[in-house]
Amino acid sequence: MVALFISELHYIIPFYVNTSKISGLLLPLKQQINLLADQCVKCGMCLPGCPTYQLSHNENESPRGRIALMQGIVNDQLALSSRVIEHLDHCLGCLGCEKICPSDVQYQILIDAIREYTQTKQSPLTAKAQAGFISLFINPTIQNGLFALLRFYQFSGFQKLLRFSGILKLIGIDKQEQLLPKLQPQLTLQPRYSSTGDSLGTVALFIGCMGKHFEQSAIQASIQVLTRLGFDVEIPEQVCCGALHQHSGFHHQAETLAKTNMQFLQNNHYTAVLFTASGCGAQLQSSLKTSPLPITSLMDFILQQIKKTPVVFNAIEQHIALHQPCSLQNTLRQADAVTAMLTKIPGLKITELQSQCCGAAGKNMLTQADLAAQIRQPLLNQIPDSITGIVSSNIGCTIHISAGCHHKIPVIHPIELVAKSLQ
Ligand code: SF4
Ligand code: SF4
Known part of the structure; x- marks a missing residue:
């Protein structure tokens, strides 16, 4: 019995930390971090999957090294120097480590918790100014x-x-x-779009705070495909998903945004809540664990629908490079749906780029532009000359990859190809 309990600790501890967050009975941050960090057996199997370690070969830039830094910080064995903070800040949150860790270390919760912890050690005025910004x-x-x-x-x-x-x-x-792509006019959206035939239900589309500025074509294509497949589409009142706050250590502000978004999720006439940007989707799924509705990626939802009601795809004679964002691969684990959907389009030649973070990592591409560009380079090196476009499912990745190609190659959302093929 005791052996069984010990063998299940890897599941029990993260579950306990998560449940204590949800129930509001939060463990002190120091204990949360120690509990989760103790799961790391320092085996180093995560090192090949960590882009910052691969770039620097510095242990402090690895998941194992960062976990050791976290333990040192919270147990007062290590001063919170600017160098230590820099090693933690360099983490991309890509979760390449979490995906391959044999001990199931919950790295995402750990890195968010240590960032929250370091915020509490700053002067309240500085932390307030950062959160306010x-x-x-x-x-x-x-x-x-x-x-x-x-x-x-x-x-x-x-x-x-x-x-x-x-x-x-x-x-x-x-x-x-140089990151700024050519901006399109801001999108004006109706609150509701009706299906083109008999309605199979209503879905809510989550476009986040940046969608209207950077993903106009993807949003229009999403509405076009969903209504064509028989769904009414609503764009409910929504606020930012909270990812920027969460990954900068401002958990409470992220929670406030989640509560606001929870209001539209209470609307039980929706079949599902769909998101276009995988980064927003990952944050929504983790912050709205008690959601009464399924929150899923647009491509996964469409794939399930066309399995039930097959549709005819028209050929698109193009060669594209497919980038799968870390949030889709490592957090949501729904990257396969994108590949499966795109392979249904006749004539489309797909070069899937090897699992590799593009370096954008939320605000990192702005705050650590040089490091972000170095992380991006191996990904750009894989892009064949013959391609006519790049496909990615996350806004930040799209912007960063496009800038890496000097905005000369179109970088689009996969739904745009699906819409084109269904026209
Ligand atoms: S693979 Fe997991 S247990 Fe091993 S060093 Fe990395 S984080 Fe720790
Ligand atoms: S989240 Fe990514 S960058 Fe951060 S330690 Fe893990 S693999 Fe490395």
């Missing part, structure tokens, strides 16, 4: 204003002028500025 960035009014300015910046010729003048480099934002 992220909240400002996701505020819809501020966002709309900011993107209107960015469109003006691109269309007026200011972008060319500033790039040419060298000012951007002088003030140290040239690499961040």
Whole structure:
């Protein structure tokens, strides 16, 4: 009995930590971190799957090394120096480690918890300022204003002028500025779209806070495919998924956003809640564990539907490179659905890029642009010359990969190919 209990600890401890979070009976962070970190047996099997370790071959840049740093920090054996924080900040949250760890170490919970812990060690004013800055960035009014300015910046010729003048480099934002793809006009969405035939049900589409600015074509294609397959589509009132707050150590702010999104999930006339961006989907699934509705990736949902009601796909004679985001592969584990869907399209030649993080990692591509670009390079090296486009299911990855190709190769969401093929 005791042996059985010990052998099941790998499942029991994360379950306990998660349940204590959900029930509000939170363990102190130090105990949460120690409990989860003690699951690591320091075997090193995760090292080949860690992009930052592969780049640096520095143990402090590996999952095992970071777990040891976490243990040192919370047990007051290691000072919280800027160098230690940097090693933790470099973590991409890609979960390449969690996927291959034989001890089932819950690395995502650990890295989020240590970031929350380090936030509590900062001056409250600094932590408040950081959280406030992220909240400002996701505020819809501020966002709309900011993107209107960015469109003006691109269309007026200011972008060319500033790039040419060298000012951007002088003030140290040239690499961040180069990430900006050519912006399209902001999408105006109706709250509801009706199915083209008899309705099979209503689905809610989660587009997050950035979808309207960066994923206009993917959202339009999603509505087109879903209504064509017989679903009414609603775009409910929603706020940011909270991933930026969560992965920056601001758990409470992420929780507040989750509670707001929970309100539309209470609406039981939905068959499912679907998301286009896998990063938002991963955050929604983890923060809304008590959701009464299934929260699933758009491509997985469509794949299940066409298994029940087959449809005819028209040929698309193109060669594409397929990138599977870490959030889809390692967190949601629904990457296979994208491959399965795209292989149904006749004529489409697919080169699937090897499992490799693109380096975008939420805000890392902005705050650690050089490291993000180095992580991205092996992925770009795999892209064949003959391709006409790249496919990826996450906004951050799309932007970062597109910038890596100097925005010369279209990087699109897989749903856009499905929509084109069903036309
Ligand atoms: S594979 Fe798992 S147990 Fe082994 S060192 Fe990495 S995190 Fe620790
Ligand atoms: S989440 Fe990714 S970058 Fe971070 S330690 Fe794990 S494998 Fe390395």
